[in-house]
Amino acid sequence: MGQKTIKFSDKNGYRDVELDSLPRNVRAAVTDMAAKNPVASIIVDQTGMLYRIHLxxxxxxYLDVLSVA
Incomplete structure (x- = not known):
């Protein structure tokens, strides 16, 4: 995927995060989607256990991913 900047949004607002700081299944979905689609930037919105990935x-x-432990 390269070193794409990921904007992460939760109840505290937007911030830049490293891909490795996301849950494993969210990280896998981001990597897979970015590899298959041309993309300018990646935005990940978190609401509880639900992550919405936007390329x-x-x-x-858009892809919704449910994070599981």
Whole structure:
């Protein structure tokens, strides 16, 4: 995937995070989606255990991932 910047959003607002700081299944989904789609940036929104991954233009793809322990 390379070193893409990931914007992470939770109840505290947006911040840049490392891919390794995300849960394993969310990290795998981000890596897989970014490898298959052209992407300018990656935004991950967290609401509880639900993560919404958004690959921005030109891909403009969303994927919801449920994080499990």
């Amino acid at each position: 921005t233009e030109p891909a403009n793809v």
